[in-house]
Amino acid sequence: MTIRVPPAEAAYVDSVVRRLRAMLGEELIGVYPTGSLALDGYTPGRSDIDLIAVVDRTPPPETLTEIASRLAHDRLPCPATGLEFVLYPSGTARAGRVDAGYVLDLNTGRELPSKVSLDPSDGPGFWYAIDRSITCQSGTALTGPDPRTVLRPVPFDALLPVVVESIEAHLAATAEHGDNSVLNGCRALRFAAQRRWHAKPDAARWARSAAPAHAGLIDAAIASHAAGRAAGRAVPAAEVAAFLGYVLSRLRAASQ
Structure with missing residues (x-):
């Protein structure tokens, strides 16, 4: 399913998805919009590009750091204010819990402070459950199955x-x-x-x-x-x- 964004942002999202497929292969279950992308509220010049992805098993740390490197703004310039990308293992996605539960949290872009975290206890955890809830509600997949079959809703x-x-x-x-x-x-x-x-x-x-x-x-x-x-x-x-x-x-x- 497509998302309604300007052409430059659409091409960028396609590039992110292609890089994730190349690096994660069959372990990649799906890539999904969240935040303003998922709620059809993207505002050029203000909104970030917010994406989450789900993998079958947790990749090794060297793969996670390579993902962060290949999605970094200096290697893949983001036309939006920034990219917020979070990678989850399927266990977190299907648990329906409110903990952060990620294996990679990446912020990059011209107006975002750079962040690469492999530790879900690193900072406040509330945004992650909210974002997963938004994604599940939207039912939008950039690649992979409907997120409602991958993410268990939090009551x-x-x-x-x-x-x-x-x-x-x-x-x-x-x-x-x-x-x-x-x-x-x-x-x-x-x-x-x-x-x-x-x-x-x-x-x-x-x-x-x-x-x-x-x-x-x-x-x-x-x-x-x-x-x-x-x-x-x-x-x-x-x-x-x-x-x-x-x-x-x-x-x-x-x-x-």
Whole structure:
């Protein structure tokens, strides 16, 4: 199945898939979009290219480091703001758990801090379960079978505390994340209400009515997101903190 992105990004994704096939061979089960790609919300100039892949068995460390090397921006330039790529063994994919569980986590690109991790305990683990949930919901495969046959969904009651943890992390760093904190808060708020994931701008437009007291801040975050990363992420930190506090109260109420 195809994803709706500009031609340069589509060609890049095809190149990533071809390199993974060449390096992993029959061990590669599938490659799948997540994040904005999976939710049909890719925004040129702002969105990363978020991909996950699943392998039958964990490759040796030298293969994992070679994958990271061959997908690095200096060898395969990313036309988006960056590539976020995570490789999972089938055991993690099929377990339906909320732990990180990856064997390779790679960030690379012109606007992303470089990261190569082979240790799933290296840093916060909440984004991985959220991304796998988004991929499973989307049903989109770049190669391989439908992700819903590869990834076991995490039950809502188990995933919601992970979503709470993600918003708590944003609240702890409102000045650093700016408009993205607001948009992730909107997406979490809509997930808690509807039990489905939506692209950040779509979730934000919905949240204007769900949280009318924060509509001005949400509008500012939508405009900042649409302007691209080069325009900055300036939104008032105090207003962001108040909004995220509201989101947390709604998420915690939904978990009771």
